[in-house]
Each structure stands twice: as C-alpha cells, then as structure tokens.
Amino acid sequence: MILVFLFALVTLAYTRRYHPLRISRLWNSTWNVRILRQAIREEPNTPRANLLFNLSFFLMTALVIYLIVKYYHLTPLGLSGFALYLLLIAGVVGAYLIKTLSIRFVQMIADGDYGLTEYEYNVFLINRVIGLLLFPVTLFLAYSPLIVISPFVTFALVVFIIMIIYRMFRGLFNAAGSGVPLFYIFFYICTLEILPLLVFTRALLS
DSSP states (O other): OHHHHHHHHHHHHHHHHHOTTHHHHHHHHHHOHHHHHHHHHHGGGOHHHHHHHHHHHHHHHHHHHHHHHHHTTOOGGGOOHHHHHHHHHHHHHHHHHHHHHHHHHHHHHHTSOTTHHHHHHHHHHHHHHHHHHHHHHHHHHHHSOGGGTHHHHHHHHHHHHHHHHHHHHHHHHHHHHTTOOHHHHHHHIIIIIIHHHHHHHHHHHO
16 A cells, blocks of 8 residues: 555656646646647657556555445455455556547547547546545545544545546537537547446446
C-alpha cells in the first residue's frame, strides 16, 4: 500500500521538476475546452508525465476499490490481500484498454474521427484528475480507524461518480459541437461509458 502512495508522490515530484506547468494545465484543461484542445496539440511534448499520471490513476483507483471491498468484507472470486489488489489493477487497466480499442473500432467502422480523438483524450485527462483527487482520500481510507472510514468511502464514491458524469456530459457537448449526429452520441455514451461501468461493477459484485 505504501508503495502506491510513494509512486504517486514520485509522479508529482517528477512532474513539478521537469514539467512545472503540467499540473495547472491538467486542471485548466479539465474545465476549459480551448485549453483542452491546445493540450491535445502539444501532447507529444510531455508523454512521460501523462504516462505516470495514468499509472497513478490505475493504481489509486484499484486501491480505493480494494479498500472499499475490504471495508464491506466482500471477497470477489474468493480472493483477498495482494492477489485481489492485482486483480483489481488488471480489471481497471483492462476496462480502459477495452474502451480504447472500442474507440479505434468505432473510428474504423465510421471511417472518420467524429471527435473521438478528443473524447479519448478527455477520458484519460479526467482520469488523471481523479487520481490526484483520490490521493488524500485514499490515505484516510488506508490508515484511519474503521469507525471513521464510512464518510471517506462515501466521499470517494461521490468524487468518482461526479467526475464520470461530468466526463460523459462534456463528451456529449463536445460531440454535439463537432456536428456528430445524436444517434452516434447516444451510441458512444452507452457503449463507451455506461456499459464498461456496468460490466466492471457486475464482475466485482459477482
């Protein structure tokens, strides 16, 4: 557990040292479409910083799920401890790998981009923000007494749900602004947002 927090701190330290404007750009891109599109054009300049933030998101999200599962005494597939945490990491990474491949597939069958490149960037952008927001919450979840953990569980879930809903609506409005037909927007939301969440939640609770 401590290694996950150490990795997140190293990521922040590395970014502040070699890409000092990256964190403010990350935050501003989340709320400003113009800055988002500028960041997409400049993305090749800072791939390592984004890779580290993406890895931090995967590790932190899996850890939050692991701590919540442990708090509610759940045993998905009869696993616990480090084996369960590895499974959760694989599940989170796999979910976003499937999402990325689905985007590529839709681009291929549609024979065009239709704003999907921006949508994909926006997905991982907001994931990086979620990873940052979850860091202090996860610390409390990991090291607070069980009697006071419940509010932090609720807060972590609320943060995640709000950011996912924001991501969905932002993708919807950006797609509409790019002239994407309503049918395709509905198709994107159902297949690339709602379905993966339902499948992951079902797998976790089964």
